[in-house]
Amino acid sequence: MRKTFADLHLRLNVKDHAKALQVITKAAALGYRLIAVPFPPETRRDEIAKLRAVCSEAKIDFASRIDLRPRTQNELIQQLRWLRRKFEVICVNCENKQVARQAAKDHRVDLLNFPSLYFRKRFFDRAEAGLASSSLAALEIDVKPLLVLEGPARIRFLSSLRREAAIAKEFHVPIVVSSGISEAKLLRSPREMAALTFLFGLDEASALKAVLQEPVAIVKRNREKLSAKFVAPGIRVIKEGKDC
């Protein structure tokens, strides 16, 4: 059976159809079977359906994603209430500590992402990990900065990632490794992504889990929740009609 490798963060410009198709085809050729593309909140369903069709042509599964950048806790809660049922993956870009803490404890958040260049704004500490471990949020690590940064910036970024990966492991917070790229040339195969995670201390098993099991589990869980047959966690409609 073929493994379902996933990249939950492909930054595609949906309006540039040719470039989007190029990146999707490349992802399929490199062995990905599932990709997620972030959309703006006001995206219409037909635009998402269009990209889904392009992906199905390339024989790759597609999940819709939204990246939230709230400034306050209340703004985050409002956005989650409005958008949770519209997208399959929800990622929160935590730009201040209050938002980071709220995102970590909210069950509707799938991924926690932190700014890669502002090291003081990487709030994934032990308190954050403690909250995330009791909810469903995973720590998302984009590999793009590892490829584009050089010198002291990359050294500091790696140092932050190593600390965060160790904390995540200690608190059993899932790690999801994504590309975060928009150009085909920066796309790496799943095994190459796993190799890059060695730089911040993940072993081979954890690295493969971060590109294989964890992202697929997130999408599967959310698809089940978004399906019409879902009632509550563990409860779903099996049969409907008069003969029940």
Place this chain on the structure above:
Amino acid sequence: MKRVKRRYLALQVDSDGLPSQKDFMDAVWSAVAKLYGEYGASLTNLALIDYDVEKKTAVIRTSLATVDLVRTSLASITSVADREAAVHILAVSGTIKALRKKARL
């Protein structure tokens, strides 16, 4: 003396131009040295076995102990001869014969 075990890696260079053998190896050495320093690079015992300019494929050799280090370095290559590029690993094997079979080179 204990025999040093080696691994052979078949690579595909993904770039717009046709980089020469020297450009390719410069990019590989530079990536290893950038990530692991000159000491780390010296442990890899990297050697180019074969390079096909037309097909943009290469076979390199490294010691078994540093395969992961070389894999990581190859994944971090973003340019070859000042042109945007990526180096993808097609196959890894203990003998050149098995490698060619695996990678269909």
